[in-house]
Amino acid sequence: GNSVTQMEGPVTLSEEAFLTINCTYTATGYPSLFWYVQYPGEGLQLLLKATKADDKGSNKGFEATYRKETTSFHLEKGSVQVSDSAVYFCALSLQTGANNLFFGTGTRLTVIP
């Protein structure tokens, strides 16, 4: 089947700390991988994506590399800010023409000053 396993939260970091949120996946085909962010009271926003092995997605200082050998797509940021506090979802979609996403359970990040 298709699924995403995400590091459980919540994660609390001090400002400027290094962030890693682990994500691994299982898929029947060759998925595209995504990180979505959900700020309080808002909808999901695409943070970054990668569509094939060894691709690196990056946005707003966040990065994730599509690792086929370890079926992983870990999210990293070198220096988090208070404004990064949100819930982060790892997701995959199969390149079959149906664009629906399979989400992980989400990881709540709280950054304290």
Added chain:
Amino acid sequence: AAGVIQSPRHLIKEKRETATLKCYPIPRHDTVYWYQQGPGQDPQFLISFYEKMQSDKGSIPDRFSAQQFSDYHSELNMSSLELGDSALYFCASSLKLGGEKLFFGSGTQLSVL
């Protein structure tokens, strides 16, 4: 830029009542997706439409139905509401042939009492 618009923003219903949620996709987007996010849970794919036809079906209960209209807006109809239907319902839109990027609305918070 115009985003995905969902209405209502909040909805309170009683058990066994019906509810209708509306979604207006980004202009020129031809594909609409519905997701259900229970409290503290990851979004679960319900159903999607492309060019007014159902394109994919996920974990949508038989009590729910949805359709996409000629102006591409979509409505999710929910009948015989149960307490467990209380959730945040997201709509997303995309261009079918434009890659896998989904744009999410802010969601409709449904509370069933």
